[in-house]
Every structure is written in C-alpha cells, then in structure tokens.
Amino acid sequence: MRSQAGNWLAGLHYRLAHLRGLLRRGLSSLRSRGWRATWRRAWLQLRPPPPAPRIPLYRPPAAPFSAFAVPHADAPRASVVIPVYNHCEATLACLRALAAHPPAAACEVIVVDDGSADATAQWMPRVEGLRYHRRAANGGFIAACNDGAALARGEVLVFLNNDTFPQPGWLDALLATFDAQPDTGLAVAQLLYPDGRLQESGGVVFADGSAWSYGRFEAADDPRYGYVREADYGSGAALAIPRALFESVGGFDPRYAPAYYEDTDLAFAVRAAGRKVRVQPASRVLHDEGTTAGTDTGQGIKAYQVRNRGVFAAKWAEVLRGHPPPGTVPDPASLHAGQRRVLVLDEAVPRPDRDSASLRQLNLLRMLRARGAHVAFLPTGLAHGGEATADLQQLGVETWYAPFAASAPAWLRAHAARFDVIVLTRHHLASAFIPLLRRHAPRARLVFDTIDLHYLRERRGAQLAGDAAALRAADATRGRELAAMAAADLTLVVSAEEQAQLRRDAPDARVELLSNLHEVAGPGADFDARADLVFVGGFRHPPNVDAVLWFAREVFPRIRQALPEVRFHCIGAEPPPEVAALARQPGILVHGHVPDLAPYMDRVRLAVAPLRFGAGVKGKVNLSMAHGQPVVATTCAVEGMHLRDGVDVAVADDPAAFAEAVVALYRDRGRWRSQAQAGLENVARHFSLDAAAAVVQRVFFDPP
Structure with a gap:
C-alpha cells in the first residue's frame, strides 16, 4: 500500500510540474508572440494526431547492455559527436540505432562523457569501434561538443544528441546536402517526436531573438516541411557542418554555456561567413525532447534558454532587425516572401527516365531554383510519385500530394494567391484552371506550356491514317488549345516551326520558344x-x-x-x-x-x-x-x-x-x-x- 501511495504521489508531482511548465511557457509565449501565435501552438499540441509517416519509424528494441559495434572508419568523411551526461540507457539506444543501420559514408562515432555518474563509463568502452572520451569535469553541453570537435578526424562534424533515434539513411542524406548544394555551411535534420509528429523542420528566428520550431506537432510528411530549403537555424540535436568551417567561426560560442541558443548562434555565424543553412527533411531523427534537460524553462538547465535568448539578441541585434516580428505564424507564403514564387501544375510529377517532356520540365525546375526562385509543384492527380516526388523535394521544390491537398481546386483557392507566376501544363489543364486562377490569383502571370501542339500532332496522325473522324477530333483539339492560349498571359512552345504555326493560327497570342532542355553528357564510348x-x-x-x-x-x-x-x-x-x-x-x-x-x-x-x-x-x-x-x-x-x-x-x-x-x-x-x-x-x-x-x-x- 505504501508503495502504491508513493507511486501515486510521484505521478501527481510529475503532472503538477508538467502543468506548471506548460502554463509558464504559455504565459511567456503570450508576452513574446501574442495570442494568435500562442493559440496556434496550443491548438497544434492539443488537436487529434495527424497522419503517421509513410515510412515506418525505427526504434531499437530495449534490451540489457551487451557488447556490440558501431560504424567506424580509419579515414572518416563524417565524425558523429554525441555529448552525454548521465542517461546511459538513452545513449545506449542511440548507439544501437546507429549500429542497426550503418551509413554508406565512412564515419566515426565519438561519445564525449561530461562527467557522468551512472554506468556510462562502464558501458561505453565496451562498444566496439566507438571513440569514448571522458572529460575531467562537467562543463556542459557546449564544452562537451567543442571537445568532441577537437577530437574529430572527419571532414564533416555531425552533432547528435544522445536522446535520439537516427533513422535509416539519416547521415547519408545530411552529407548529400553538401554535395548537391556546395554553398551549404550547415545542414540540419528533421526532428520527430517519438509518436511520429514533427518536432522541427528547421527553425524561424524573430526580431526579438525568440524562435519558432517550424512544423511543430504537424504531420511529418506534410509537403510544407518536406523539401530542402534554407532555414534561420536548426536544432543542435542533429546537425552537420564542415569541420574547417566550424573551426573558422570559433565553434559553439561559450558565452551561451552551459547550453541553449548555441545552435542558433552557430547558424547565424555560418551565414555571416557567406554560407547557407539548410534543413534536410530526408534526414529524419526521432528526438525524445526533454529526456536530458526537461521542458520547463522556469527551472534547471532549461532556464538558460530564457537567459541566453537575451545574450543572442544582443549579439545579433543588427541582423535581427531584418527578421519578422514575434507573433508571426510562419508558413510557405511568409518564408518565401522575398523570392520570385512560381507554381507549376501538371497531371503528375515529372519522371525524366520515362519521357522527354518530363526531362524538359525537371530541367526547367532546376533552372528556376538555381536562379533563386521558390518553386511549388501541384500534380492535379494528387498522387505521391515515390522517388520522383522525393527528387523534387531534394531539389527544393514544395511538392504537394494527398491527403494534404484534398483537391486541386481547393488547394488553389487556399494557396494560389501567393505565387507570381503559375505554369499550366497541357491544354486541358489550362482550360480547366485558368478561370479559377483568374479569381484566386489575379496578379499572377499565367503561362500555358503546350509541351507540343497537340492539334498539330493529332492532325498529322489522322492524315497518315486517312481517318476522317480523327481529323475532326484534331480540329476540336485545335479550338480548345487556341482558346487556352487566348486566356493565358503567355504560351510556351518547343520549336520555331510551332511558333511560326501560331503566328498564323493565333496572331494575338504572346508566344515564347522554350525548347527541350538537356545537359550535355559527353561523347561516351568511341x-x-x-x-x-x-x-x-x-x-x-x-x-x-x-x-x-x-x-x-x-x-x-x-x-x-x-x-x-x-x-x-x-x-x-x-x-x-x-x-x-x-x-x-x-x-x-x-x-x-x-x-x-x-x-x-x-x-x-x-x-x-x-x-x-x-x-x-x-x-x-x-x-x-x-x-x-x-x-x-x-x-x-x-x-x-x-x-x-x-x-x-x-x-x-x-x-x-x-x-x-x-x-x-x-x-x-x-x-x-x-x-x-x-x-x-x-x-x-x-x-x-x-x-x-x-x-x-x-x-x-x-x-x-
């Protein structure tokens, strides 16, 4: 009975402490962000859970300690640095997740023990391949990370919290960000709660130094958070940075010791050095937020989060003047407000290995992204294209699909107004959607991309076959295609012959020639x-x-x-x-x-x-x-x-x-x-x- 009463009292104590923390954070949010943003956060936390991720999440099974091996290499490309202080069971689970799905890239794993008093010192030396370093005295998260960086041999430093479960492919995806976009200075993973909801897909920093975890409590597969994009910062729970760059900016700034805001500060330092900070959603890491430091900012180490916000705001005051005011609820419209915004509509995502129109479209998207445009893609069939969709997201294209887009018309009513240019591919899509877009995106330039002149192709096929009915159908297609050109602001064709044809058939249409787009591969074998x-x-x-x-x-x-x-x-x-x-x-x-x-x-x-x-x-x-x-x-x-x-x-x-x-x-x-x-x-x-x-x-x- 005494044990049951003790358990009940302990549970009550936890619930009261958790409630106090929620109230304290809520009041702080009201003061700094206003009631709209605070209500938004509360609603996201309290509403029914969103859809689970498409790809099942991996969690290592709980088991007593026994010896095992983690990935290790004599000449690593990446050094995974894990700072720890007690919580040896969490560290063990994290290492087992790394061991279960080793990356393709050569790496080493370094555990920096910040003076743990539990079984950490007994277990870690028995993990094969692990580089274990025990600090002489506890110095806090920042000191442990900087010590780990000094020990690292890899070209890229990867900082990873011990209360995480890295998902298969997480490290290779982070490293691929540097390969695909060499101006990347900091690549951050997408963090998920253990229940599969988003914890953070990059972060937004406001003018007063406060921050917003973008996507918090949303579905992990929500298209708003699923594409590679620039971010103000990313959590130090899982981020990667070239070792030379980390050293050149001075590592994690000790003025934030023992912890909090050092990751945000690092992101600002990376940008000040002329490099980009990008979130990589293909790198997924489950993060049991609060395991090591709790969640109550009114006490314990979390209290440094409040104190260090002021330190950060003072250090970066001039830069922060250009950031949005607190209370702003970030979304794709606000995040990309400073860019040229282009929306492309087609029946499905491009599959360049299947048809030349897809290759042309994909290369056009690449050109737009390379010139700094934000690009969104809406497949009107709303199907997720598997690897083809993932490829667009890796290109930095905001790519939509069901169930997050219920229907193409509904999505356009909600989102079309934020775009400067909207491309409608093929005449039947242009005919269907131009009236809707004139109503909901009146300032957008509407571009009709013909792919080829369908009526010309159909007419030639009918003439070759001697099919009178097919010839009449081609004439009907001609009427629809020319009507779409008249309704659009501009029409794209792929050949000078088609452009000349339209000078005869649609003399009032503004027509531009954008032919097939290819990268010259080279001569191949002789x-x-x-x-x-x-x-x-x-x-x-x-x-x-x-x-x-x-x-x-x-x-x-x-x-x-x-x-x-x-x-x-x-x-x-x-x-x-x-x-x-x-x-x-x-x-x-x-x-x-x-x-x-x-x-x-x-x-x-x-x-x-x-x-x-x-x-x-x-x-x-x-x-x-x-x-x-x-x-x-x-x-x-x-x-x-x-x-x-x-x-x-x-x-x-x-x-x-x-x-x-x-x-x-x-x-x-x-x-x-x-x-x-x-x-x-x-x-x-x-x-x-x-x-x-x-x-x-x-x-x-x-x-x-």
Missing part, C-alpha cells in the same frame, strides 16, 4: 566500343508505337540483310502487345522501361527515330546527341531541331532509304565521329540550359 541500334520512347505516345512497328516491319529486316549481327534495342514504358510481340523477331529486344538509359546511350552505336507523325521537338533525338550518339531519323523526327542532313543527323523517310542510311553510318568510322561531334555541338547551342537562360529570364522573372 565507335569501335559500340554496337547495335536503339530507340527510346514511351508507348503511351501513339507516334512512338507507329514508329517502332514501321521500323521493325519495314526497315529492320533490310538492315539485317547487310548487318546480320546487329540488334535493335526497343526501350520505353508500357509497350502494347503488338510492340511486345516484336521480340519474337530475330535481333529485336523489347526492354520496356529502363530506369538508367546511360549504358544504351554510351554503348550503342546508333539511335533511330523513325517517327512518321508528331509535333514539337523530339527528346529522344536530343538525348542521343547529348551522349555523342549519332541518329538516323525521319524528316518529322528532326523538325524544329536546327539539324542538317549529313552533318548533325542522317535523314530518310522511306524504308529502303532509312535502312541504307543506317547501314552506311554504322560502317563508316570517320563519318560516325564527325556526326557525333556535330550532334554534341547542336545540343549545346540550341538545347542546353545555358541556351534557354534568356527565355527563362523573360518568362519567369522580368516584369510584364
């Missing part, structure tokens, strides 16, 4: 190291189906008569039965979707583009030329590409001539090399990201 023929194109696109069937039935047998060992690699997603059946024909390999095309671009001798109808610019031709792979194509396939027959490309339109062109180029080493070089130069001149720079500036950044 003539003698290459063999075979290749075609690349998704088979949801009718011109590609017709092209492959025509080539396989009418052209390839003639080629095999002259080159009996040559093979034809047919690559493209979703081949229909009649294309799949071509694999029964000698020498034809139907691969379907191939995630990595580089081996086929760099090792196959020739590409073929036997298109008999279509419109726009053919990405398959650009792609091959960007890899130094010569192309044999029809007149239709090279339309609008600034190509010269016999110089940049070989052109033929009937089966016999096409086969003859393939055989001649396949056998002629000198001509092959000359055409390969000319193709590389053509892509650099007309289809590279540099070639498109002036158009992108006019369309997305210049005033009307």
Whole structure:
C-alpha cells in the first residue's frame, strides 16, 4: 500500500510540474508572440494526431547492455559527436540505432562523457569501434561538443544528441546536402517526436531573438516541411557542418554555456561567413525532447534558454532587425516572401527516365531554383510519385500530394494567391484552371506550356491514317488549345516551326520558344566500343508505337540483310502487345522501361527515330546527341531541331532509304565521329540550359 501511495504521489508531482511548465511557457509565449501565435501552438499540441509517416519509424528494441559495434572508419568523411551526461540507457539506444543501420559514408562515432555518474563509463568502452572520451569535469553541453570537435578526424562534424533515434539513411542524406548544394555551411535534420509528429523542420528566428520550431506537432510528411530549403537555424540535436568551417567561426560560442541558443548562434555565424543553412527533411531523427534537460524553462538547465535568448539578441541585434516580428505564424507564403514564387501544375510529377517532356520540365525546375526562385509543384492527380516526388523535394521544390491537398481546386483557392507566376501544363489543364486562377490569383502571370501542339500532332496522325473522324477530333483539339492560349498571359512552345504555326493560327497570342532542355553528357564510348541500334520512347505516345512497328516491319529486316549481327534495342514504358510481340523477331529486344538509359546511350552505336507523325521537338533525338550518339531519323523526327542532313543527323523517310542510311553510318568510322561531334555541338547551342537562360529570364522573372 505504501508503495502504491508513493507511486501515486510521484505521478501527481510529475503532472503538477508538467502543468506548471506548460502554463509558464504559455504565459511567456503570450508576452513574446501574442495570442494568435500562442493559440496556434496550443491548438497544434492539443488537436487529434495527424497522419503517421509513410515510412515506418525505427526504434531499437530495449534490451540489457551487451557488447556490440558501431560504424567506424580509419579515414572518416563524417565524425558523429554525441555529448552525454548521465542517461546511459538513452545513449545506449542511440548507439544501437546507429549500429542497426550503418551509413554508406565512412564515419566515426565519438561519445564525449561530461562527467557522468551512472554506468556510462562502464558501458561505453565496451562498444566496439566507438571513440569514448571522458572529460575531467562537467562543463556542459557546449564544452562537451567543442571537445568532441577537437577530437574529430572527419571532414564533416555531425552533432547528435544522445536522446535520439537516427533513422535509416539519416547521415547519408545530411552529407548529400553538401554535395548537391556546395554553398551549404550547415545542414540540419528533421526532428520527430517519438509518436511520429514533427518536432522541427528547421527553425524561424524573430526580431526579438525568440524562435519558432517550424512544423511543430504537424504531420511529418506534410509537403510544407518536406523539401530542402534554407532555414534561420536548426536544432543542435542533429546537425552537420564542415569541420574547417566550424573551426573558422570559433565553434559553439561559450558565452551561451552551459547550453541553449548555441545552435542558433552557430547558424547565424555560418551565414555571416557567406554560407547557407539548410534543413534536410530526408534526414529524419526521432528526438525524445526533454529526456536530458526537461521542458520547463522556469527551472534547471532549461532556464538558460530564457537567459541566453537575451545574450543572442544582443549579439545579433543588427541582423535581427531584418527578421519578422514575434507573433508571426510562419508558413510557405511568409518564408518565401522575398523570392520570385512560381507554381507549376501538371497531371503528375515529372519522371525524366520515362519521357522527354518530363526531362524538359525537371530541367526547367532546376533552372528556376538555381536562379533563386521558390518553386511549388501541384500534380492535379494528387498522387505521391515515390522517388520522383522525393527528387523534387531534394531539389527544393514544395511538392504537394494527398491527403494534404484534398483537391486541386481547393488547394488553389487556399494557396494560389501567393505565387507570381503559375505554369499550366497541357491544354486541358489550362482550360480547366485558368478561370479559377483568374479569381484566386489575379496578379499572377499565367503561362500555358503546350509541351507540343497537340492539334498539330493529332492532325498529322489522322492524315497518315486517312481517318476522317480523327481529323475532326484534331480540329476540336485545335479550338480548345487556341482558346487556352487566348486566356493565358503567355504560351510556351518547343520549336520555331510551332511558333511560326501560331503566328498564323493565333496572331494575338504572346508566344515564347522554350525548347527541350538537356545537359550535355559527353561523347561516351568511341565507335569501335559500340554496337547495335536503339530507340527510346514511351508507348503511351501513339507516334512512338507507329514508329517502332514501321521500323521493325519495314526497315529492320533490310538492315539485317547487310548487318546480320546487329540488334535493335526497343526501350520505353508500357509497350502494347503488338510492340511486345516484336521480340519474337530475330535481333529485336523489347526492354520496356529502363530506369538508367546511360549504358544504351554510351554503348550503342546508333539511335533511330523513325517517327512518321508528331509535333514539337523530339527528346529522344536530343538525348542521343547529348551522349555523342549519332541518329538516323525521319524528316518529322528532326523538325524544329536546327539539324542538317549529313552533318548533325542522317535523314530518310522511306524504308529502303532509312535502312541504307543506317547501314552506311554504322560502317563508316570517320563519318560516325564527325556526326557525333556535330550532334554534341547542336545540343549545346540550341538545347542546353545555358541556351534557354534568356527565355527563362523573360518568362519567369522580368516584369510584364
């Protein structure tokens, strides 16, 4: 009975202490942030829990201590520094999480014991691979971290609290931030509560030095917090910084000893040194906030959080004048208010390994991000695209999906007003959404991206097939497409021929030419190291189906008569039965979707583009030329590409001539090399990201 009464009293004491802490923090928030921001915080904490993360969270199973090994390397790229003071069970769990999912990067793990009085000194030396350092006397979090940094051998310092469970891939994602964006000086992880809710996805600092943990209590997968972006600071519970930079700014400033605000101060010092602070949401770390220091700012070590805010505000007073006032509730609109803001709408996120339109779109997004724009992407189908969505988020694109966007119209009603430029891809999306956007984003420039002129492609296909009904459908498409151009502020086309067509069909429309966008990959293997023929194109696109069937039935047998060992690699997603059946024909390999095309671009001798109808610019031709792979194509396939027959490309339109062109180029080493070089130069001149720079500036950044 006495034990039960003691437990009850202990529980009551905890609840009362927790309540006092909540009240104290609430009153402090009211004074510093005002009632709106305080109510927002209270609502987020007390409302029903948001959806759980898509990827299950890892927690090491609890078990008594036994010896194990952590990742270690003699020449580490990263040094993971874990300062500890007592709480040996938490440290043990953290190390077990590191051991369970070792990173791909070479690393070392350093535990700095700040004078613990528990079993830390007995357990840590028995962990294989761990570098254990015990300080002579307790000096606090900052002193322990700076000692760990002095011991580190890695190029990058990674500070990690011991009350954390690093998730699989966390360290590699942090390090990748420096690789992808070399101006990064500080990369911070996304922190999650043990129940899966967000604790912080970077932080916002207000003009008085107070701070906001961005995303606190929200869903971990909420698109507002899921993309790489600049942040004012990130929690020292999990952050990475190049060791040389850490040393050059003086490490964690001891004026904040023993702890709190040293991480915020470090972020400001990094920016003062000319580098960026970025949050990396792909690096996820569960943080049992308060395990080591509690949560009540009115007592114990947490009281230094209040004291050090004043120290920080005094040190950075001049910089803080440019920060928002306390009481502001941060959101994407306020965080990106100083940038050019661009929204792109399409049916789904781009998949550049599947179609050329996706590659063009992705490279456009890269160009916009490189020029400092904030970019959001709304797939109107609202499907999460898996790796394709994650790739956009890593590019820094605010990428939306269900259930966080209930419907495209509802999302646009709530968000469209914050954008300066809105791109509508394909005529049916433009027709559907332009009226809504005129109402909810009246100041935005509406750009209709045609991808290609659908009515032109449909008309040519109908004429080739002699299909009167299809010809009437093409005329209907023409009416819808031209109406979308009239409603938009500006229309993008991909070829000079289409631009000339619209001067006749839509003379009042403002039309800009933004063609395919490619990075020049280089020449690949030389003539003698290459063999075979290749075609690349998704088979949801009718011109590609017709092209492959025509080539396989009418052209390839003639080629095999002259080159009996040559093979034809047919690559493209979703081949229909009649294309799949071509694999029964000698020498034809139907691969379907191939995630990595580089081996086929760099090792196959020739590409073929036997298109008999279509419109726009053919990405398959650009792609091959960007890899130094010569192309044999029809007149239709090279339309609008600034190509010269016999110089940049070989052109033929009937089966016999096409086969003859393939055989001649396949056998002629000198001509092959000359055409390969000319193709590389053509892509650099007309289809590279540099070639498109002036158009992108006019369309997305210049005033009307």
